[in-house]
Amino acid sequence: MPQTSLPDHYTQLRTLKREAATISSIGALVSWDQETYMPAGAAEARSEQLGLLARLEHERSTDPRLGELIGACESDASVKGDERLNASVREMRRDYDIATKLPSELVEELARVGSQAQEAWKSARAGNDYNAFKPWLEKMVGLSRRKAECLSTGGELYNALLDLYEPGATADEIERVFTPLRERLSAFIQDIATNGTPPDTSMLDTKVPEAQQHAFGLRVLGAMGFDLKTGRLDVTTHPFCSGVAPGDTRLTTRYRDERFTDALYGTMHEGGHGLYEQGLPKTPDLFGTPLADSVSLGIHESQSRMWENLVGRSESFWTWALPVANECFDNALRDQTPASMTRAVNTSKPTLIRVEADEGTYNLHVMLRFELERAMMKGDLSVADLPGAWNDRMKSLLGLDVPDDARGCLQDVHWSFGLMGYFPTYTLGNLYAAQFWEAIKRDLPDVESGFARGEFAPLLEWLRTNIHAHGRQYQASELCERATGAPLSADPLMRHLESRIRPAYALD
């Protein structure tokens, strides 16, 4: 894309988008500060700062001038003839349409009712009182439906919400992949529980002081290729990654004295998100355009799961990481071997809570939510019937009886502020990660054995070339086909889980 040949309306568009991206990067920075270092006394001023930034961002993203320039680019043959420019304009059109289709009165109502509903959810969960939350959830389902009606281009309403997080995906397509996965996972988990011998996990209870865990986390991030000159790692209650601006990617994690693997895998997870942010081409000529943006939440999550699970729970990873952990932890794991660590971090057992679920059972929690939120959006499931439907599915999918709604349908925050259509992206991330992984091992047969020597660069290089460098040039399904040669399937994830979890339980 030589600079000199760019049409004038495209460069003007790029300038506007760059300013909008700069405003949103300021928002990301002050939000990060709020989660990490902000003194409590700044809360009121901070909410005013964020409110003003949100208003400026909204004005920028709905500016009629933006619409005119996008229109001019769309009818310009020189833009259409350039694959990358054309994709950039296509995605700008998509963003502009979404921003302008929602009436501001609805956006405001969603924000206002959503924040009240979230407070109601907090106390309902604490008091295990679904009836107190029910009227709020009814309001949020109604508002979500109105939002979907504004955005929908026909077909199932749920798709319009899903499309906000996973552009181009539809509920039918997801169902086609999820249905075989659900059946195979349920049978797999049942088999492990009945026939497997659980591995020893006692070493995971080793108490490791926070400072030692932090030192280990930084060593692992460094080996993964996360650049600390253009990034940071800090501590929060809820770990996250924020690609604040070019040259500024911030990760957070949390530490508990016991279960040092929680912080390790949390750090590797956010590190995977961070590597994607650092790998996006946020160069001065692209920053602010969709070519410097991530594809979707599912693809973003595939990058975090790749490092957390595919890499971090492999025996070759532990061959390198165990001596490093012993250096950082005063030899606290000296009696362990890479094999014993690998078995311990690949346990799988049905539990009630999604955020505590292991790799083997996690996706069943997501499928349950996908089915229920889709049914609520369709009107096939009433909010009043949600707890019963939840409990029935927990029994059939995971074989568990739900003792109360706090550990059932009240456990997640998402629905309380209208986040519907978001859950499937977690499982899409796992599916994409496993499918990329098989392609990587085909392209680079020695990649996994290199981990044992601390060599993670070939993997990162593959991700940079096949995923990160493209920005939003391709939608997720197309990116997957280009990178792996096949459409998304449940098979790679099942093969991956079987290859890790069965040996941990002494099966095969």
Ligand code: ZN
């Ligand atoms: Zn994530």
